Each structure stands twice: as structure tokens, then as C-alpha cells.
Amino acid sequence: MRAVQIAQYAAxxxxxxxxxxxxxxxxxVASFEPPGLVFFDLGGQRLLLDRGAPSALHYYLTDDVASLVERLRTAGITVESDPHVIFTHHDDRLGPAGTEEVHAFVRDTEGNLVGLIEHRPR
Structure with missing residues (x-):
């Protein structure tokens, strides 16, 4: 089994x-109006923006979380948490062994919290 779609609130x-x-x-990749649905393809998993969906906390992997956070901040996006190391991957169970997992959090335009992750070599 694998996740196919995340639904996210968007007023x-x-x-x-x-x-x-x-x-x-x-x-x-697709929009339907009515009823008001927008779909993004994330490598085989869909993000659905929907006026009727609840807020969801989702995380996205990026190659350079610090640069992305600064770009978003410059664009006026609220940064809730600057990049910081959460833990080190000593094996491959949750991420590449020998990397530090760096997280940051921003608010999207609808007030939803969005996590950003980088696997940074130690």
C-alpha cells in the first residue's frame, strides 16, 4: 500500500x-471549477487543493532548505521555524545514513503549516 493523495484546505x-x-x-496537472479542485503531481502522489478539505500538515523534501526558506521569506511567506537539525540518520530506516535531517516550517497562503526537509551530509 502507498499514499496516493493528500487533500489540503484552500479558501x-x-x-x-x-x-x-x-x-x-x-x-x-488538473483543475476543476466547479466544484473547486486543483491537483498537483508529486512524483505519483497527488496534492489536492480543495475548499472543503481540512488542513493537513505535510512535509516536502528539498535539496537546499535554507535557500528555499529565504526565497519564500523574501516573497512574503511566513516562516514559522528556520532550518534546524532534527536528528542524524545513523542507518537508512528513515533517511539516507550519514545525513542530518534539517526541518523548517512555513505557512502557505491559506494558513496551513508546511514542513520542509533536507537530508544534509554530516
Whole structure:
């Protein structure tokens, strides 16, 4: 079994679509109006932006969390937590062995918390 789709609350679909298009560097793969649904493809898993969905906390892997956070901050996005090391991967169970897992948190345009992760070589 694998996760196929994450549904995320978005009051303003245009505004949320612009945020996630910028974050992912790619536009949505489908939009349906009505009822007000926007889909992004994340390597075989979908992110669904939906006015009727609850807020969800989701995390995205990036190659350079510090640069991404600064780019988002410059764009006016609220940074809740600057990049910081959460733990070190001593084996491959949760991430590449020998890396530190660095997390940061931002708020999307709809007020949802979004986690950003980098696996940084020690």
C-alpha cells in the first residue's frame, strides 16, 4: 500500500495554486471549477487543493532548505521555524545514513503549516 493523495484546505484556490506552483516549480496537472479542485503531481502522489478539505500538515523534501526558506521569506511567506537539525540518520530506516535531517516550517497562503526537509551530509 502507498499514499496516493493528500487533500489540503484552500479558501482561495487561485492564491493557493500560485503558492504551490512556486513551491514545487511546476503548475497543477488538473483543475476543476466547479466544484473547486486543483491537483498537483508529486512524483505519483497527488496534492489536492480543495475548499472543503481540512488542513493537513505535510512535509516536502528539498535539496537546499535554507535557500528555499529565504526565497519564500523574501516573497512574503511566513516562516514559522528556520532550518534546524532534527536528528542524524545513523542507518537508512528513515533517511539516507550519514545525513542530518534539517526541518523548517512555513505557512502557505491559506494558513496551513508546511514542513520542509533536507537530508544534509554530516
Amino acid at each position: 482561495d484556490l487561485s492564491r493557493a495554486t500560485a503558492f504551490y506552483t512556486d513551491l514545487f516549480g511546476a503548475p497543477p
